[in-house]
Amino acid sequence: MLAGGAVAPGAAARERGGKTAEDGVWRVTGYGTVLSAADGVLREYQTSAAGCVPGFTARRTTAPGAYRTDDGTVFTLRPNGRLAVAGSAGTRELRRLPGLPEACRHPLPADPLTAFDVFWQSFEENYPFFAAKGIDWHAVRDAYRPRVHAGTSRDELFGIFSDMVRPLNDAHVAVFEGDRYFAGVRPGTTVPGPELDARAKAHIVRRDLGGRPLTEFANGRIGYADLPDGMGYLRISGFAGYDRRDPSYAAQLAELDRALDAVLTPERAASLRGLVIDVRINGGGSDALGLRVAGRLTDRPYTAYRKRTRYTAPEPVGVVPQRGAARYTGPVAVLTAGTTFSAGETFTQALIDRPGGAVRVGQPTQGVFSDTLTRGLPDGMEVWLPNEEFLTRSGRTFDGTGIPPHVWTPVFTEEEFAAGRDSAFDAAVRQLQL
Secondary structure (H helix, E strand, C coil), rough: CCHHHHCCCCCCCHHHHEEECEEEEECCCCEEEEEEEEEEEEEEEEECCCCEEEEEEECCHHHHHHHHEECEEEEEEECEEEECCCCCCCCEEEEEEECCCCCCCCCCCCCCHHHHHHHHHHHHHHCCCHHCCCCHHHHHHHHHHHHHHCCCCHHHHHHHHHHHHHHHHCCCCEEECCEEEECCCCCCCCCCCCCHHHHHHHHHHHHHHCCCEEEEEHHHCEEEEEHHHEEEEEECEEECCCCCCCCCCCHHHHHHHHHHHHCCCCHHHCCCCCEECHHHHHEEEEEHHHHHCCCCCCCCCCEEEEEEEECCCCCEECCCCCCCCCCCCCCCEEECCCCCHHHHHHHHHHHHCCCCCCEEEEEECCCCCCCEEEEECCCCEEEEECCEECCCCCCCCCCCCCCCEEEECCCHHHHHHHHHHCHHHHHHHHHHHC
């Protein structure tokens, strides 16, 4: 039972009239979200002081408390009063409400000023990093709101919103209007696109592997090669897109496990003298898949990081050794760069306290860790923003700055490509030979 005598969500038993125990209205603490479950449908409402905007709709699956959206994302209302989102690390607190908030019973007008207010308020209530980045968000409102009026076009509004968030230099902040979008990155870095990925991969095979093949798995997102002196090289270019036919987390996890089983055979896991893990070009994806990889690199559980929002206490998220699978527990060197994004970074953070350690080589990661909070605007535009902090054991967050390497080297610069060098790879091998 939850506080106040409410029946816990997610229970398998059905109540009278065909209802399930999760039926009702729930607030997701720290996420500005209300969920309504009834008649096998889960509806999201995105709430703020500026009003309420309908979000996703999901339909019940055969699993207790589980609902799936059209894009395959599964939300599970658990019996302990927590919400699990497939692919996300950790869970979210649920609190039962007596009914749908009054604001969610009345659609907001779709005029530009209302869209502006919802946009600004969504950041005001959820974005954790204004102080760290030296941004006075109230001053931003005062500067831009006078520019918005009833006749402001969507094109003009898209430009205003983009200009408002541009100084954040946050790759987890994005503004969408039709087919257009705006997103920033940390100054001096780039987005890890397909062209750079292909160029880097060819450079690695030719230069680092000496022409030896890079055996690829999971739709080419994972690659492995044995190196001289009993070492191995594992390249992970993302924690998503492993199964193109099925976008669900379950399908991605199955492909990842198949890849890891092929790479970390019992014989190889026992004989490897060192493992280079390359996430220098990694566009992110599922934090839970990164934890799955980390679980193949330890024989005992430990805390990867702690997650919190501005309204919730830090929740420990653990790395759990995968039972029944070969695990490698020897020396690890992780290659990182400014093109290591999101889940690539949370994976890197998950190895900070790995038993036996992991040395980081290259450049700082991008500096974006949180899940993205999707906010629809009354006029049909959309914005993404982060609302979580990923904390180290000492309470530090690497948002904005990125996770620094232990050993600094150039990474995929034009000079490195031209000279046929890979300073980060060479330094990682040297570290493993110490």
